[in-house]
Amino acid sequence: xxxxxxxxxxxxxxxxTPVLLRCNYSSSYSPSLFWYVQHPNKxxxxxxxYTSAATLVKGINGFEAEFKKSETSFHLTKPSAHMSDAAEYxxxxxxxxxxxxYGKLTFGQGTILTVHP
Amino acid sequence: xxxxxQSPSNKVTEKGKDVELRCDPISGHTALYWYRQSLxxxxxxxxxxxxxxxxxxxxxxxDRFSAERTGGSVSTLTIQRTQQEDSAVYLCAxxxxxxxYEQYFGPGTRLTVT
Numbered sequence: 001x002x003x004x005x006x007x008x009x010x011x012x013x014x015x016x017t018p019v020l021l022r023c024n025y026s027s028s029y030s031p032s033l034f035w036y037v038q039h040p041n042k043x044x045x046x047x048x049x050y051t052s053a054a055t056l057v058k059g060i061n062g063f064e065a066e067f068k069k070s071e072t073s074f075h076l077t078k079p080s081a082h083m084s085d086a087a088e089y090x091x092x093x094x095x096x097x098x099x100x101x102y103g104k105l106t107f108g109q110g111t112i113l114t115v116h117p
Numbered sequence: 118x119x120x121x122x123q124s125p126s127n128k129v130t131e132k133g134k135d136v137e138l139r140c141d142p143i144s145g146h147t148a149l150y151w152y153r154q155s156l157x158x159x160x161x162x163x164x165x166x167x168x169x170x171x172x173x174x175x176x177x178x179x180d181r182f183s184a185e186r187t188g189g190s191v192s193t194l195t196i197q198r199t200q201q202e203d204s205a206v207y208l209c210a211x212x213x214x215x216x217x218y219e220q221y222f223g224p225g226t227r228l229t230v231t
Contacts (some may be wrong), residue, residue: 020125027147032217042220042224043120043121043208043222043223043224043225044208044210045222046219046220048219049219051217055188090160094216094217102215102216102217103148103167103171103212103217103218103220104150104162104165104175104176105150105151105152105162105218105220106158106162107152107159107160108159109159110159110160
């Protein structure tokens, strides 16, 4: 079975400062990992995904994440926060290719990002 | 193009009643997923349809929950004899195929059981 743990339920930053949202995963195989964002009263949107290619993954809106197998981490970063980044972010893992859970997403508990002017 | 649509957007029902939630996936997407988002449990997988294969129902919380997908397109999630703990936002997603293809999510149906 796979799981993800988001280490912070809330993160608060000032506009223009870096963003770090932390995620650790647990998996007995090489996982596919994703970050999704949910703006208030909006649907979930994919930010980026890791599927065993490059370990540094670039996503939309300037976000990126680095897959570190030795640390079982997949932290999300952005060099400079913008007010429009305020939302809830979910770290997500998918089951392995060929397995019964392939494509089924397991979500972390979410991190609410607040951006102060 | 059109995204995933869900109806109704909000549903209030009395405990014990049955409800049906509808999902219209993106045209051409063969995979369709249902998830539930609730305060206590976060986001949980419910059921997965892929093409003409038998659905993966492993996430359904009880036998009061069922889903079908007609003609490989529209899906309906049915909850029988609703309970207060069924109150949640029910999200539908579709993808071009199963596996690691990006899942596109609908806006959800907010279900409130009184």
